[in-house]
Amino acid sequence: MVWCDKTSRFRYILIKIFKRKIMNYNKITFCLIMIFSFNFSFAGNEDRAGSAGATELLINPWAKSSSWGSAGISSVNGLEAIFLNVAGLAYANPTEIQFSRTNWLGSITGIGLNAAGLAQKVGESGVLGISFTSMNYGDLEITTTELPEGGIGTFNPSSMNFNIAYAKKFSSSISGGLNLKVVSQTISNVRAQGIALDAGIRYVTGDQEHMKFAISLKNVGPPMSFSGDGLSIDMLNPSTSISIGMQQRVSSFELPSQLNIGASYDFNFNESNKLTLAGTFSANSFSKDQFRSGLEYTLITEKASFSLRAGFVYEESLFNSLETSTALSGPSGGFSFEFPFGDGGSNIGIDYGYRESILGGMHCVGARIIIGE
Numbered sequence: 001m002v003w004c005d006k007t008s009r010f011r012y013i014l015i016k017i018f019k020r021k022i023m024n025y026n027k028i029t030f031c032l033i034m035i036f037s038f039n040f041s042f043a044g045n046e047d048r049a050g051s052a053g054a055t056e057l058l059i060n061p062w063a064k065s066s067s068w069g070s071a072g073i074s075s076v077n078g079l080e081a082i083f084l085n086v087a088g089l090a091y092a093n094p095t096e097i098q099f100s101r102t103n104w105l106g107s108i109t110g111i112g113l114n115a116a117g118l119a120q121k122v123g124e125s126g127v128l129g130i131s132f133t134s135m136n137y138g139d140l141e142i143t144t145t146e147l148p149e150g151g152i153g154t155f156n157p158s159s160m161n162f163n164i165a166y167a168k169k170f171s172s173s174i175s176g177g178l179n180l181k182v183v184s185q186t187i188s189n190v191r192a193q194g195i196a197l198d199a200g201i202r203y204v205t206g207d208q209e210h211m212k213f214a215i216s217l218k219n220v221g222p223p224m225s226f227s228g229d230g231l232s233i234d235m236l237n238p239s240t241s242i243s244i245g246m247q248q249r250v251s252s253f254e255l256p257s258q259l260n261i262g263a264s265y266d267f268n269f270n271e272s273n274k275l276t277l278a279g280t281f282s283a284n285s286f287s288k289d290q291f292r293s294g295l296e297y298t299l300i301t302e303k304a305s306f307s308l309r310a311g312f313v314y315e316e317s318l319f320n321s322l323e324t325s326t327a328l329s330g331p332s333g334g335f336s337f338e339f340p341f342g343d344g345g346s347n348i349g350i351d352y353g354y355r356e357s358i359l360g361g362m363h364c365v366g367a368r369i370i371i372g373e
Contacts, residue, residue: 052286053253054183056159057196057219058328060084061115061133063100063366067334067353068294069311071278073262074202074214079119079368082131082165085216085260086177087200089167092119092127093345095371100351105327106360110138113364117163125169134160142188155188165198173209176201183224183255190230196221196255210266217259223252259283262292274298288315290329307336309353330356334364345372 060066062080073085079096081088095118102113117131137157141150161184167177179198185191200216231248262280269275280292294311313329334353341347349368354361 052256053192053224054159054161054185054194054196054219055256055286056133056135057161057181057183058256058258058284059104059113059135061100061102061113061364062098063102063334063351063353063364064309064336064349064368066355066364067311067332067351068278068296068309069292069313069332071262071280071292071294071311072264072276072296073200073216073260073278073280074212075264075266075276075278078370079117079129079131081167081177081200082117082119082129082163082179082198085200085202085214085262086165086167086179086198087175087202087214087216089119089127089129089165089177090125090169090175090202092121092129092167093370094121094373095119097369097371098366100364100366102364103362104135105357106362108360112136112138127167129163129165129167131163131165132160133163134158157185157187159183159185167200173204174201175204181219183221185224185226187226188230190226190228192224192226194221194224194255208266208268210268212264212266214262215260216262217257219255219257221255223254225252226250254286256287257285272300274300288317290315294332303339305338307338309334309336327357327359332356338368343372346370347372 060070060083062083065072065076065080065084070084073088076084076088077091078089079092079098081092098117100115104111104113113133113135115131115133117129119127119129122128135158139154139156142153142155143150144152162182163179165177165179167175169175177200181196181198183194183196196219198216198218198220200214202212202214205211227250231250233246233248260280260282262278264276264278267275267277274297276296276298278294278296282290282292284290291314292311293314294309296307296309298305298307311332313332315329318329332353332355334351336349336351338347338349347370349370351366351368353364353366355364356362
């Protein structure tokens with residue numbers, strides 16, 4: 001009996017040591033990935049600004065996460081994680097439905113950005129999500145060399161992308177995910193289509209799971225190019241009076257790939273009050289690198305919950321309008337209300353986000369329906 005007790009105790013100690021080694025191995029592995037990515041991430045190339053296509057892939061269409069500068073790639077949960085860091089999709093509620101509308105670059109442009117999505121839990125630790133984003137640029141005048149002022153009609157450029165994502169919790173502290181997106185751009189009777197891939201990983205630690213780290217890689221895919229009848233030109237040969245059809249050549253363009261590294265820290269004052277600080281470094285392949293910072297305060301009551309957010313996106317020469325390489329920088333802010341209904345954690349949420357741009361303020365309004373167990 002004594003021998004059995006000693007054997008059992010020895011086996012128990014070995015199991016504890018083994019588990020501790022595995023946890024340490026996971027932490028070391030994640031830290032090495034973070035260090036490697038950080039050294040690799042200083043890849044911002046402002047000299048290539050404007051040479052990429054499909055730059056709408058860098059625009060956050062969601063009110064909640066964009067209102068604090070898209071800084072929360074390590075803390076974002078649910079459907080909005082498809083854009084920021086797909087690994088956060090693993091923390092979605094059983095069912096989430098979401099919509100949003102943004103007046104992009106202010107009311108002066110007339111550009112509308114719309115988004116909708118659905119997230120559904122599958123299995124014990126997996127979540128499947130789909131989302132759709134469209135940008136409408138309004139009616140533009142058709143002009144020619146003979147009629148530079150227009151007057152012969154209008155056309156309506158648009159861009160769309162469809163996302164299908166899957167994320168999974170591999171353990172209590174590590175989650176990861178992949179997102180496949182189909183990209184489409186249309187200008188009159190000319191169109192470009194392509195595909196891109198996003199990947200993300202998230203690590204959670206701390207006694208209250210209050211520290212989070214994340215890495216996301218976005219918009220990795222083959223070059224795109226335009227095609228269609230709009231590239232054909234009919235020219236009249238003056239010597240023979242015969243019309244000749246010519247096809248214009250077009251160059252392909254690369255997608256605006258981006259690497260993000262972020263961290264966040266939760267200050268859990270009590271069960272009803274929480275403050276989250278978040279920071280993210282974004283390495284852009286076709287523009288200047290950016291530093292994102294944000295904070296979110298959440299108050300939870302029995303009848304409703306309220307969140308207040310503020311953020312700032314910094315890049316070099318931000319305050320020089322002649323040298324700023326993107327409109328996706330500067331201050332942001334917003335708030336959310338959530339109202340529970342039924343049983344099982346279901347609620348309805350309303351989100352508002354504001355972002356500053358060189359052409360005016362941008363307002364984003366969103367609505368969420370969360371269905372619990």
